[in-house]
Amino acid sequence: MMSRAGMFRVLQGIAVHMNNRVVELPSFHDVLEGEIFLQNLPSIITAHALDPQQGDRILDMCAAPGGKTTAIAILMKDKGEVVAVDRSHNKVLDIQKLAAEMGLNCITTYKLDAVKAVHRRDESSDMHTSSFVAQEPPNIDFTRNENFTNGQATQMTYTSKAELRKSISTQRNGVGRNHGIGGRVEKSEGFSPNSFDRVLLDAPCSALGLRP
């Protein structure tokens, strides 16, 4: 994958060298940084097999360093959302770095053990009913929201200040940008069933790093 400008710069570098002009040949890094990301065949084939569509919400379950995540985002023309999770904090940062380098904004990253990727509905509603509505845990700062119908409060829900701050920041920065370039790793508690259009699981196999 390469921008036209990048391709021209690389070819220019080679042409200068081939014409035997006395110039210092740019180092590999000088030429390629920010212009080329080498992708292996499995990343490309896998992304095509998944056939992501623009506007889709995709889950990439073992995503670092993000080769397939970014290949998917490119096929989606950066429109929609690719949720890339990995269980390693530092590897999540690697995905963010790659996404930022490639200028992809539709990638959201989380630290999550893929085994816990599905957040069961019954578990989540139990948790909300008992601890969020009936009783406020003492160590969390909550804001009370009341819904009114004809002047009568019909329902009361509680939103943590942290959730409010996150929501304000997402509205200000847009989905994905926070995660893509901020260098902050958020943990996920998992996702509701059926909340993605497509799911990629690139489970580690040999753990030897020898075979794609």
Ligand SMILES: C[S@@+](CC[C@H](N)C(=O)[O-])C[C@H]1O[C@@H](n2cnc3c(N)ncnc32)[C@H](O)[C@@H]1O
């Ligand atoms: C083969 S690499 C993935 C390569 C990646 N799909 C790509 O194309 O760039 C496997 C990744 O799975 C992650 N991993 C291993 N077990 C995991 C788990 N239970 N949950 C989430 N990620 C896991 C590892 O940290 C590692 O980054």
